[in-house]
Amino acid sequence: MRKLVHCLFYEQMRALGCIDRAFFMSPMSDNVPPLRAQEIEKSAPSAAYSPLYQQIKALLLQGLDRGEWKPGEAIPSELELAARFQVSQGTVRKAIDELAADNLLIRRQGKGTFVATHHEARVRFRFLRLAPDDGKPVASQSRILDVRRMKAPTDVAVLLDLRTSDMVVNLRRVLSFDQTPTIFDDIWLPGSVFKGLTLEAVEQNKGPMYAWFESKFGVSMVRADEKIGAVSATSEAASVLQVALGSPLLHVERVSYTYGDRPMELRRGLYLTERFHYRNTLS
Known part of the structure; x- marks a missing residue:
């Protein structure tokens, strides 16, 4: 004492x-x-x-x-x-x-x-909130649409605490569950941190993306802020998710942070929820 x-x-x-x-x-x-x-x-x-x-x-x-x-x-x-x-x-x-x-x-x-590492299920699933309605496990597949490097758009720069002159990486992908396209992700990352992130590099990664960020770039996502809303499928989203134009989708905007509360990722996802629901535990 x-x-x-x-x-x-x-x-x-x-x-x-x-x-x-x-x-x-x-x-x-x-x-x-x-x-x-x-x-x-x-x-x-x-x-x-x-x-x-x-x-x-x-x-x-x-x-x-x-x-x-x-x-x-x-x-x-x-x-x-x-x-x-x-x-x-x-x-x-x-x-x-x-x-x-x-x-x-x-x-x-x-x-x-x-x-903790993002390879561990208890950590990995903190950031994947979509769950099947029947509760049965589903197999997931990821398909990368494109990876681009550009100057940060204004809205992206604000959320990632960057300048519009700073470079960012834009990665778009589709997540499928049991071969059904379910999530259309639009991901933005600070270019200075994610050097070497190319389409070829992403396609070679077969594991969870956050685990890859951790092992390849030394970035651990430790918390996230999310905004959730309902939207109608645009022509692009309808094509990617193979649904009718105007179909209801869940829109999730997430900013993920590493240690020191530094924003490291902006992710805007469109979720098809016909067989899934977005689950969150409040404590």
Whole structure:
């Protein structure tokens, strides 16, 4: 308890400018410089006045963002992190519990805690909300229509926090379930991050797209904002999804973010829902 009170006092003094030194004692990797207390202030100005476990959570997120632990790798034990952060093990556990609840970390009984990867079903299906009405598993197929590189249109630049002079990658594809075209995706990505993303490269990828973004480009999508509405099929959408012109479709606009709340993808999807429904769990 005395140690925890000391840490809280230290944080308050540091926020007032009375103390300026590293928040923890030694780096986790020889190749990555240690996070410093000042860095948490840049990302969260009020962090010094938030609960201590939230400050530890913020530092862990910064470590993930900096690549100290790669997707699929184990993070240090709670005991090691507690020693490094100079806090109680319970404080570290609470921070890790929240990251696990957010599907950013995965606890494995008897093995430790690992950085989540989009190859894992529990993470992958966070971003695919379309489910069959009968609940039966369906086989999915992806067909890439085209991949283009261009300057960012104004609406895309705004949502991806880019300038209109910045380059973006536009990828359009059709997702089919049991050989039936079901989703028409229009995807926009920052060109500076997704260098080398070409039609040939995308067609060679046979796995989930977010898992490929993670392994190929080092980008993990950790959260998303969505807007959902009902629209009528245009001539292009009707042709791609093989439905009648004017058929009802679900329109989903999603902006996905990586660590540090940086937007990394704008995805506008048209969903055919004759045999499917869009499912979301609120908690």
